Amino acid sequence: MHNPFLPYPVRIAMLRVETEDKNLRTFKFEFVNPGDEEKFAYMPGQFAELSVPGQGEIPIGIASSPTEKGSVMFTVNRVGQVSSYMHNMKEGDIMGLRGPLGHPYPLDTLEGKNIIIIAGGFAVTTLRSTIVWMLQPENRPKYGRITFVYGARTPGLLCFKDDWSEWQKRDDIDVHVTIDREAPGWSGKVGFVPAVTKEVCPPPENTAAIICGPPVMIKFTQPVLAEAGYSPDNIIMSLENRMKCGLGICGRCNVGPEYVCKDGPVFTLSQLNQLPREY
Amino acid sequence: MAEYIVKENALRAFFQALAQERRLLAPVRVGGKLQMAEARPEEVTLDYGNTHQSPKSAFFPQTERLMAFHKDTAQSDPFVYKPLGLDKITPTVLFGLRPCDAQGLAICDQVFQNDRFTDPYWKTKYESSIKIGLACDQPGPACFCTAVGGSPYGEAGLDALAAVKDAGLALKAITEAGAEFLKKLPGLESGAAESELAERRKAVESKMPGPLDQAKVAAGAILDIFNQPHWKDTADRCLNCGTCTFVCPTCHCFDIQDEQNDKGGVRMRNWDTCMSWLYTVHGTGHNPRPTKTERMRQRFLHKLKYIPLKQNGQSGCIGCGRCVTLCPVNIDIREVAKQMNG
Ligand SMILES: Cc1cc2nc3c(=O)[nH]c(=O)nc-3n(C[C@H](O)[C@H](O)[C@H](O)COP(=O)(O)OP(=O)(O)OC[C@H]3O[C@@H](n4cnc5c(N)ncnc54)[C@H](O)[C@@H]3O)c2cc1C
Ligand code: SF4
Ligand code: SF4
Ligand code: FES
Numbered sequence: 315m316h317n318p319f320l321p322y323p324v325r326i327a328m329l330r331v332e333t334e335d336k337n338l339r340t341f342k343f344e345f346v347n348p349g350d351e352e353k354f355a356y357m358p359g360q361f362a363e364l365s366v367p368g369q370g371e372i373p374i375g376i377a378s379s380p381t382e383k384g385s386v387m388f389t390v391n392r393v394g395q396v397s398s399y400m401h402n403m404k405e406g407d408i409m410g411l412r413g414p415l416g417h418p419y420p421l422d423t424l425e426g427k428n429i430i431i432i433a434g435g436f437a438v439t440t441l442r443s444t445i446v447w448m449l450q451p452e453n454r455p456k457y458g459r460i461t462f463v464y465g466a467r468t469p470g471l472l473c474f475k476d477d478w479s480e481w482q483k484r485d486d487i488d489v490h491v492t493i494d495r496e497a498p499g500w501s502g503k504v505g506f507v508p509a510v511t512k513e514v515c516p517p518p519e520n521t522a523a524i525i526c527g528p529p530v531m532i533k534f535t536q537p538v539l540a541e542a543g544y545s546p547d548n549i550i551m552s553l554e555n556r557m558k559c560g561l562g563i564c565g566r567c568n569v570g571p572e573y574v575c576k577d578g579p580v581f582t583l584s585q586l587n588q589l590p591r592e593y
Numbered sequence: 594m595a596e597y598i599v600k601e602n603a604l605r606a607f608f609q610a611l612a613q614e615r616r617l618l619a620p621v622r623v624g625g626k627l628q629m630a631e632a633r634p635e636e637v638t639l640d641y642g643n644t645h646q647s648p649k650s651a652f653f654p655q656t657e658r659l660m661a662f663h664k665d666t667a668q669s670d671p672f673v674y675k676p677l678g679l680d681k682i683t684p685t686v687l688f689g690l691r692p693c694d695a696q697g698l699a700i701c702d703q704v705f706q707n708d709r710f711t712d713p714y715w716k717t718k719y720e721s722s723i724k725i726g727l728a729c730d731q732p733g734p735a736c737f738c739t740a741v742g743g744s745p746y747g748e749a750g751l752d753a754l755a756a757v758k759d760a761g762l763a764l765k766a767i768t769e770a771g772a773e774f775l776k777k778l779p780g781l782e783s784g785a786a787e788s789e790l791a792e793r794r795k796a797v798e799s800k801m802p803g804p805l806d807q808a809k810v811a812a813g814a815i816l817d818i819f820n821q822p823h824w825k826d827t828a829d830r831c832l833n834c835g836t837c838t839f840v841c842p843t844c845h846c847f848d849i850q851d852e853q854n855d856k857g858g859v860r861m862r863n864w865d866t867c868m869s870w871l872y873t874v875h876g877t878g879h880n881p882r883p884t885k886t887e888r889m890r891q892r893f894l895h896k897l898k899y900i901p902l903k904q905n906g907q908s909g910c911i912g913c914g915r916c917v918t919l920c921p922v923n924i925d926i927r928e929v930a931k932q933m934n935g
Contacts, residue, residue, distance in 0.1 A: 315679075315713045319659055319860075323673045346673075367662045367672045368853030393876035408672040529879075555881065556873050558849045561710040564865070565846035566872060568891075570815050571899035576709055590819045592873075592881040592891075 318561050321365035321410025322350040327385055329405055334470025337392045338436050339401055340377070342385040343411055354411065356380055357418035358443035359552065359580050363560050364388060364400070365410030372396045373557045373575070376414065377439035377474075379446035386411065389439050389473060415560040416579045419444055419524060419550060428458035428516050432535055434465050434507050434527025440552060441526055442474050445481065454486055459516055465492040465507040465531070469500045490514050508534040518543035524550045536583070546584035553579045553586075553593045569593050595772050598784030599755075599762040607762070608634035608688070610778050615686040615723065618651055620644055629687065639757050642733040643691050643913060647842035649698060651687060652718040653705075655864050659714060659849070663857035674860060679713055686723040686774070692747035692754070693738040693911045695726050697842030699750030700911070703904055704845050723774045725764075726751040728790070730797055735914030737927060739801040743911055746794035756790055763789050805927060809934045810897055811906065818898055819890070823932045828886035830922040835866035837916035837924075838892065843900070843909050846872075867891050893929050 324343035332338035341364075345351045356362075356376055363371040378387035392401045403409070421444070429448075433441045441462075448457055462481065466472045472491065482489045492503035492510045503510060507527065515523070515538070523539055525532055532551065539549055555567035555574045562576030570589040572578060599607045611617050612634050619632040620641050627641050629648035660674040690698075698719070705715035729736070729745035738744060748754055752771030755764040763786035766772035775781060810818060838844040848865040851858055865872060868888050874880040882888050900909025910926055917925050 315711065315716070317676055317679070317713050318710050319712075319714075320676055321674055323670070365674070366851075367674060368851050368858040370851045371849065397876070410674060554875070556875055558847070561712070562707050563705055563710065563712055563845070563847075564849070564862075565704075565867065565895075566865070568895070568899070570819075570894075571902045576707065588815060590816065592887070 319412070319559070321363070321371075321412040322354060323347060323408055324386075324411045326403060326405050326407045326409065329403070332389055332473050333436075334468070338389055338473060339392075340387060340389045340473075341400070342378075342387045343409075344385050345411075346408065351383075354386065354414060356386075356414035358421065358447045359419035359440050360414040360416050361440070361560075361579065362386070362388070362411050362413030362415060363557075364390070364396070365412055366396055366399055366403075367410065369399045370396045371412065371558075373415070373560055375440040375443075375552070377442050379443045379450075381447055381450050389436055391436055413560065415575055417577070419552075419580055421447070424522055425456045426458065426520070428460070428521040430461040430463065430511070430515050430521065430523045432463045432507060432511055432523060432525045432527070434531035435467075435471070436473055437526040437528065437552075438464055438473055441524065442477060444524065445487070446477070449481070449484070449487065458520065460487045461490070461514060461516060462487060463490045463492070463507060463510050463514060465494070465510065467494045469493055469497055488514065506534070507531050508538045511535055512538045512542070515539065515542050518545070518548070522548040522550060526552050546587055547582055549583035551581055551583060551586065553581060555593050594766040595775055596766075596784060596786040597762075597764040597775065597781050598758070598786060599764060599781070601760040603780065603782070604761055605634060606780050607778075608632075608637050610780055611686050611688055614774070614778065615684045617686055617688065618648075619688040629689070637688065639689075639727065639762075641689075642729075642731075643694070643736075643915075646840055647697065647913065647915065648687065648690055648694050649701065649842050649845070651685065651722070652698065652715055653701070653845065653847075653864075656861055657714060657863075658859050658861045661857060661859045664855070665857075676713075677859070679717055682717045682721055684721060685718070686725065688725045688755075689727040690724050690751065691729060691913070692726050692745060692749070692751065693736070693743050693913045694842045695724055695750035696738075696743050696747055697750075697911045697913065698724075700843045700900065700904060700907060700909060701845045702750075723771060724750065724752045725771070726754045728754060728756040728793070728797075730757065730793065732797065732801060733914060735917045736912060737802050737805070737914060738912035739798055740803065740805040740927065741908040741910055741912040742804070744794060745797050745801065746790060754790065756786075756793060758786075758789065765790060805930050805934075807897065807901075807908070807930060807934055810930070811901060815894075815898060818933055819894065821933065823935075824890045825886050827924060827929060827932075828884075828889040831868075831885055831889045831924055832922060833868040833885045833888060834921060835868040836919050836921065838866040838868060839864060840915040840919055842913060842915075843896065843911060867895070893926065893933070896926065897930055897933060
């Protein structure tokens with residue numbers, strides 16, 4: 315019987331400091347046992363429990379795309395016990411990975427649509443996964459226009475610089491990276507995510523939005539999309555709640571009758587409008 | 594299905610046979626309180642209302658070690674968790690489960706084996722056990738199984754059902770597993786039990802409370818019930834002590850924690866309670882249920898709205914009355930259910 319509590323052993327194959335404040339580190343894991351990578355078959359939007367033996371587990375969104383074979387990538391903010399411990403680990407260390415958990419973004423039902431992807435801060439992780447996946451030659455033709463809005467407070471707090479600067483050179487995705495205030499050496503956009511969204515969002519016809527970011531960003535971006543005519547069915551979000559099992563069993567992460575871990579974390583705004591705001 | 598009569602003078606032999614076949618869990622006195630616990634045949638009592646705690650710990654112990662790792666780099670797989678306890682499940686028979694509790698465990702089973710995942714620690718224990726119920730002829734003052742769709746002679750979640758008859762037992766099998774188990778039990782004598790059980794069921798049900806009207810709760814929108822004004826009034830009394838969640842047969846929440854020393858460590862799960870502030874607080878300090886009002890509301894919505902929504906209308910409260918009896922400030926789920934339906 316499969317034991318969904320048991321992590322696959324993984325080795326830290328690469329780690330890098332992601333942001334200038336050093337609060338974010340990106341980890342690439344390789345599976346220790348051959349065959350485990352196939353069992354960990356995932357899609358963009360899913361998450362995993364990162365397991366540090368003796369310390370505990372934390373749910374973290376998967377930042378790599380399933381098309382990037384050989385390793386799985388996560389970006390971890392230093393917050394409390396487990397995440398701080400991870401910030402002191404080294405390449406080569408053994409830990410565990412449990413999942414994939416949750417549901418991915420509805421990439422199949424989004425086929426044929428224009429898509430605007432809106433990210434704030436380090437919540438960009440699963441959206442990086444989504445964009446990498448969509449830009450694959452075999453996937454790109456399935457979607458219309460792709461627009462990417464990404465903001466952080468300062469240039470040094472933007473994640474995945476290598477990725478989005480490559481995307482900026484392409485003509486099959488419109489990339490709008492913005493920072494909150496003018497900063498030395500920054501020649502890109504300046505302004506908050508909601509304002510940039512208002513400026514660049516495509517007309518709502520046949521278009522869906524995926525938003526991930528801190529609560530304030532979501533709070534002010536939703537009305538912008540509503541005003542632009544986006545229906546709540548076409549606004550897709552990913553929730554975070556405190557988690558333990560990730561399996562819909564331990565009870566902790568529920569929002570109404572739904573478990574964020576098992577039934578989410580991806581929900582449409584119209585689904586969320588029917589549920590208590592307990593997240 | 595097979596029917597049996599166990600005469601008073603054969604009762605001890607019946608419990609001995611159960612204990613010989615499998616580990617026997619039955620109602621016994623532990624530290625002055627009646628509990629469902631490992632029992633010697635001569636200790637088993639037939640004279641009880643219900644066990645103090647729910648029997649859920651038979652399948653979902655209050656503390657359970659899930660896996661362990663070692664730190665010895667000279668051995669194989671250092672820092673790799675290996676599962677504990679799954680390879681040595683003791684075959685168990687439970688005797689004397691009350692029908693309400695058996696229904697409660699069946700509700701938990703839908704959670705531990707949900708539409709996406711199966712919890713092997715639960716499944717291996719729950720499914721391999723034989724569950725023999727003991728019907729209630731004298732339901733307690735706080736019992737209300739009939740108000741929430743159950744019966745003192747209910748059969749859900751049971752492999753066999755017994756009732757006390759002439760200081761012995763009338764017994765019938767309910768599932769194939771139950772029939773198979775009883776058939777092989779040495780010394781058990783066949784005898785008509787079915788019609789007597791059916792008659793008695795009618796008699797005791799007629800003395801019990803009628804159905805609690807939850808039609809408006811069932812039909813209402815989640816947010817309408819969530820936003821009802823009465824929650825704060827009830828919560829003002831609630832101490833958030835968590836007693837109700839610990840004794841409830843359908844409360845299944847747990848925490849997962851690691852413990853370690855310089856040689857290795859274990860990952861375990863412990864019962865947890867949605868009444869606690871820590872239960873939902875994020876690493877950032879944000880808490881979606883910041884005060885006791887939200888936490889108490891969560892418990893009642895879970896029992897009376899969310900579980901029915903997810904489990905075909907089945908009430909998440911099975912009317913055992915434990916929380917009603919043990920709540921230090923007398924919060925009564927029946928009263929809350931009426932307010933929700935108001
Ligand atoms: C679906 C999902 C995706 C996430 N993706 C990312 C990501 O890509 N990068 C990132 O840095 N963070 C992410 N988080 C948040 C991250 O899980 C928490 O910051 C982390 O659990 C904090 O753990 P800790 O041990 O460092 O903190 P502590 O405060 O010491 O937490 C103790 C325990 O509480 C639980 N916990 C605490 N806060 C949270 C929380 N916000 N969400 C879930 N469980 C929590 C964990 O089980 C943790 O082990 C995500 C959360 C969820 C639910
Ligand atoms: S037992 Fe009573 S006081 Fe304690 S948490 Fe439950 S409802 Fe509140
Ligand atoms: S809510 Fe109370 S009465 Fe209902 S099943 Fe749980 S403990 Fe028993
Ligand atoms: S984390 Fe356990 S139910 Fe969602």
